[in-house]
Amino acid sequence: MEALQKSAREALENHKAKVIIGYSEGSGGRMRPIFVQSPAEAEKLTWNDRCTQNLAVYIAKPEVQKLGKPALVAPLPVLRAVLQLASENQIKEGDLLVLALSDGRVTELSQFSEMEEFVAKTPTHLASKDQEAIERLEKMTPQERWQYWQSELTRCFKCYACRAACPMCYCSRCTVECNQPQWIPVPAHPLGNWEWHLMRAMHLAGRCVSCGACGDACPLDIPIHLLTMKVEADIHREFGSQAGMKVQSEHALSSFKVQDKENFII
Amino acid sequence: MARIGVFVCHCGENIGATVDCARVAEACRKIPGVAHSVDYKYMCSDPGQTLIREAIAQNKLTGVVVAACSPRMHEPTFRRVCSESGLNPYLCEMANLREHCSWVHEKSDVTTDKAIDLVAMLVEKVKRNKPLHPIKVPVTKTALVLGGGISGIQAALDIANAGHKVILVERDPSIGGHMSQLSETFPTLDCSQCILTPRMVEVAQHPNITLYTYSELESLDGFIGNFKTRIRKKARSLDEKLCTGCGLCTTKCPNKKIPSEFNTGLGMRTAIYVPFPQAVPNKPVIDREHCTYYTKGRCRVCEKVCPTQAIRFDQEDQIVEHEVGAVVVATGFTVKETDFFPEYGYGKYKDVINGLQFERILSASGPTLGEVKRPSDGRVPETVVFIACAGSRDPAKGIEYCSKICCMYTAKHAMLYKHKVHHGQAYVFYMDIRAAGKMYDEFTRRAIEEDHVQYIRGRVSRIYERNGKLIVQGADTLLNAMPVEIEADLVVLATAGVANEGAEALAQKLHVSYDSHKFFVEAHPKLRPVETNTAGVFLAGACQSPKDIPESVGQASGTAAKVAALFSMDELTREPVVAVVNRTAPPLYSTCVGCFLCQSACPYQAIEREEIKNRNGQVVKTIAKVNPGLCQGCGTCVAFCRSKSIDLQGYTHEQVYAEVMELLS
Numbered sequence: 001m002e003a004l005q006k007s008a009r010e011a012l013e014n015h016k017a018k019v020i021i022g023y024s025e026g027s028g029g030r031m032r033p034i035f036v037q038s039p040a041e042a043e044k045l046t047w048n049d050r051c052t053q054n055l056a057v058y059i060a061k062p063e064v065q066k067l068g069k070p071a072l073v074a075p076l077p078v079l080r081a082v083l084q085l086a087s088e089n090q091i092k093e094g095d096l097l098v099l100a101l102s103d104g105r106v107t108e109l110s111q112f113s114e115m116e117e118f119v120a121k122t123p124t125h126l127a128s129k130d131q132e133a134i135e136r137l138e139k140m141t142p143q144e145r146w147q148y149w150q151s152e153l154t155r156c157f158k159c160y161a162c163r164a165a166c167p168m169c170y171c172s173r174c175t176v177e178c179n180q181p182q183w184i185p186v187p188a189h190p191l192g193n194w195e196w197h198l199m200r201a202m203h204l205a206g207r208c209v210s211c212g213a214c215g216d217a218c219p220l221d222i223p224i225h226l227l228t229m230k231v232e233a234d235i236h237r238e239f240g241s242q243a244g245m246k247v248q249s250e251h252a253l254s255s256f257k258v259q260d261k262e263n264f265i266i
Numbered sequence: 267m268a269r270i271g272v273f274v275c276h277c278g279e280n281i282g283a284t285v286d287c288a289r290v291a292e293a294c295r296k297i298p299g300v301a302h303s304v305d306y307k308y309m310c311s312d313p314g315q316t317l318i319r320e321a322i323a324q325n326k327l328t329g330v331v332v333a334a335c336s337p338r339m340h341e342p343t344f345r346r347v348c349s350e351s352g353l354n355p356y357l358c359e360m361a362n363l364r365e366h367c368s369w370v371h372e373k374s375d376v377t378t379d380k381a382i383d384l385v386a387m388l389v390e391k392v393k394r395n396k397p398l399h400p401i402k403v404p405v406t407k408t409a410l411v412l413g414g415g416i417s418g419i420q421a422a423l424d425i426a427n428a429g430h431k432v433i434l435v436e437r438d439p440s441i442g443g444h445m446s447q448l449s450e451t452f453p454t455l456d457c458s459q460c461i462l463t464p465r466m467v468e469v470a471q472h473p474n475i476t477l478y479t480y481s482e483l484e485s486l487d488g489f490i491g492n493f494k495t496r497i498r499k500k501a502r503s504l505d506e507k508l509c510t511g512c513g514l515c516t517t518k519c520p521n522k523k524i525p526s527e528f529n530t531g532l533g534m535r536t537a538i539y540v541p542f543p544q545a546v547p548n549k550p551v552i553d554r555e556h557c558t559y560y561t562k563g564r565c566r567v568c569e570k571v572c573p574t575q576a577i578r579f580d581q582e583d584q585i586v587e588h589e590v591g592a593v594v595v596a597t598g599f600t601v602k603e604t605d606f607f608p609e610y611g612y613g614k615y616k617d618v619i620n621g622l623q624f625e626r627i628l629s630a631s632g633p634t635l636g637e638v639k640r641p642s643d644g645r646v647p648e649t650v651v652f653i654a655c656a657g658s659r660d661p662a663k664g665i666e667y668c669s670k671i672c673c674m675y676t677a678k679h680a681m682l683y684k685h686k687v688h689h690g691q692a693y694v695f696y697m698d699i700r701a702a703g704k705m706y707d708e709f710t711r712r713a714i715e716e717d718h719v720q721y722i723r724g725r726v727s728r729i730y731e732r733n734g735k736l737i738v739q740g741a742d743t744l745l746n747a748m749p750v751e752i753e754a755d756l757v758v759l760a761t762a763g764v765a766n767e768g769a770e771a772l773a774q775k776l777h778v779s780y781d782s783h784k785f786f787v788e789a790h791p792k793l794r795p796v797e798t799n800t801a802g803v804f805l806a807g808a809c810q811s812p813k814d815i816p817e818s819v820g821q822a823s824g825t826a827a828k829v830a831a832l833f834s835m836d837e838l839t840r841e842p843v844v845a846v847v848n849r850t851a852p853p854l855y856s857t858c859v860g861c862f863l864c865q866s867a868c869p870y871q872a873i874e875r876e877e878i879k880n881r882n883g884q885v886v887k888t889i890a891k892v893n894p895g896l897c898q899g900c901g902t903c904v905a906f907c908r909s910k911s912i913d914l915q916g917y918t919h920e921q922v923y924a925e926v927m928e929l930l931s
Contacts, residue, residue: 088862088863089860089861089862089888090859170859172859173854173857173911174909175908175909178909180920181919181920181927183923250866251867253867253906254864254866254906
């Protein structure tokens with residue numbers, strides 16, 4: 001904690017960054033993001049297990065960009081999101097500074113190559129509760145799984161908090177807002193909910209950094225993060241690629257290699 | 267308000283016998299926006315076209331739906347009719363009632379209902395069609411010919427003689443292909459090399475032909491008229507400009523025991539070698555796999571003896587790039603080796619050989635200098651058994667097709683053997699004699715009647731060795747499957763002709779389709795036999811299916827005519843069915859967020875980056891841009907774009923959605 005506050009203070013004092021995007025204590029035991037712009041405020045920064053929001057969601061926002069070059073307090077998923085955003089041409093080298101967190105230590109990273117090295121050294125496995133949940137779903141019969149998701153997704157009332165929490169949902173116009181024609185229906189009825197969540201899973205296939213922020217953001221606690229995590233794990237297993245590991249990476253769904261498996265073709 | 271005309275075609279009995287066309291026309295009249303709806307026996311006929319022309323004028327139609335056959339068949343016809351009637355051709359669409367309805371269903375009311383649905387979908391689409399204008403692209407008048415066998419040579423010469431530039435690429439150190447390996451050719455028995463080598467020399471000397479031997483295609487990008495190609499010139503380890511082809515290096519090379527590919531393993535060559543004396547170009551190549559210098563690090567004898575100091579041990583592969591307008595694929599075929607046949611000894615008997623090896627034994631320039639000697643002990647074989655259909659027409663071996671050339675060359679082999687060994691006996695085991703062709707049947711009859719070759723109709727079940735003889739066991743099916751056993755000195759298998767090694771990878775580089783046997787597929791088996799489904803890529807010779815020399819040459823000339831026709835135009839007109847990235851008002855400029863994942867998804871490298879600048883020249887946004895010249899309208903980017911910022915002209919989201927909704931309504 002002190003190491004983090006010290007790094008943040010130094011980054012502001014030495015003009016390496018104009019604003020620190022980090023976590024601070026919110027209300028009701030929830031953590032909230034904080035935008036620290038003066039060294040004196042750095043003491044408000046904190047870091048604990050309750051910090052689940054992915055802060056990379058802020059860096060592409062125009063109102064945040066107006067504050068100047070940011071430094072991002074980055075546990076591993078945030079760092080991976082930064083690299084994935086870079087691979088999708090959303091941020092450029094030197095646009096931001098990263099205060100990477102691991103094992104209570106803070107490492108200041110400014111180059112993408114440093115971030116890649118850092119990510120490569122850190123294990124990327126899922127949290128055990130998510131892993132177990134996915135395994136439980138895999139063990140179900142297709143009918144049971146269908147029932148499960150039907151009952152879960154029917155509850156959704158399309159607040160789009162999942163979309164707002166996801167660092168990869170940065171489109172200036174989301175598909176659901178395309179109304180000529182309206183491919184995805186607006187009302188929160190079961191079919192429309194299905195279409196929205198399946199589309200979201202497909203749009204994140206090969207891009208999801210498995211931070212779980214979407215599931216945490218859901219006010220109804222629908223475990224939608226399991227959909228994207230499962231797709232991501234499948235892609236990793238089948239094609240060997242993992243989102244948010246490298247800036248120069250070939251997107252699994254948009255690239256073709258002769259040795260790609262075709263075992264899904266019956 | 268839209269005023270759509272619907273024209274339902276009976277296609278004679280093709281649609282009319284299954285679908286109630288009058289009811290389709292009647293039902294379509296009630297669709298909102300349809301101003302005119304009729305049925306007619308043959309819409310593509312002259313009176314049928316007149317019907318459309320008059321309806322457009324009289325009813326002031328704003329769109330036309332022709333419910334007939336596949337748009338692949340007659341879309342150009344009907345679009346032309348519209349265009350001549352003052353309607354933009356892209357306001358005309360076809361509902362495929364033939365392939366999608368009448369041909370695949372029985373006659374019934376529901377079949378007619380489906381036909382009505384198909385037309386109604388297209389009506390909804392046409393209501394949303396916008397006038398489009400063809401795209402003009404320039405043509406690069408240079409052809410790339412892949413493969414320097416007889417097909418490639420013929421195609422290259424014909425195109426070059428029509429006045430266009432040709433780049434001929436050959437994988438081996440010399441052009442000539444399989445034809446240069448043959449002894450005599452059926453049905454006239456003229457010497458293969460004698461008729462081929464003048465053509466090879468002509469290629470080398472032709473001012474319009476650039477020849478790359480010992481080279482392979484690395485990549486091909488772009489589209490008809492505008493391909494970009496990269497060719498890998500493999501290192502010959504030699505400065506071709508300095509080398510005079512004196513051949514001193516090949517005689518002095520101490521590494522003389524390498525099986526010669528040209529002599530199908532029956533003769534030996536050196537590590538630095540020219541495949542055969544008449545090679546074009548007559549410049550040697552160092553085989554780095556076998557050369558003592560590359561394997562052990564010492565020797566360099568060739569370098570010492572070379573009078574012009576042309577040897578370059580450190581030479582590296584070179585990539586050359588060219589822009590071409592058309593590609594001719596003439597990469598040929600290969601034949602199965604004898605080890606493919608467990609029943610004939612898995613290739614372990616030296617005196618069981620394939621047809622190509624026998625060609626080399628018969629050839630005056632071959633390992634035996636034209637004397638018929640068997641490989642094992644060099645004796646003149648007294649009894650030779652020829653087995654036709656070795657592998658071919660055998661579903662159990664996975665080769666169901668007829669290799670086409672074997673009947674003829676087997677008759678030739680037997681005949682030539684008899685001409686050289688008068689007292690010898692030749693037997694031919696065959697399934698059928700397929701000798702269709704000018705002078706072909708006469709040729710096989712001559713082998714049987716004048717040269718007394720014994721033809722036995724039946725298959726050989728087994729070959730084994732006994733006392734230095736090969737025992738050939740078979741059955742004569744014309745004598746009630748009587749068992750036949752022949753003690754042979756030499757057995758020649760007419761092994762199946764198969765696709766060349768690497769055909770699959772090459773097809774993928776060229777974006778052409780291939781069949782389950784890896785032969786390249788033509789655009790239409792009857793009417794477009796030399797084109798592929800990729801515009802601007804043509805086929806010649808045995809890469810498409812096994813072919814004899816006259817057929818290969820004929821096809822090569824046909825392909826050359828297609829290329830010459832393409833090159834006769836300065837500009838090509840292309841369909842405006844291309845993807846477009848949307849533009850919106852500032853500050854968004856476009857809903858494209860510039861993730862550029864479409865760029866890697868595009869199979870045609872058609873997506874570029876476009877910088878949007880403000881009045882001060884500052885870049886405010888970088889978005890995707892589709893190059894309409896390169897885009898083939900496949901729609902991959904459209905499906906891939908998360909924010910739906912790309913639309914395909916002629917197949918917009920709006921149009922497709924309207925079609926689907928009409929079907930669901």
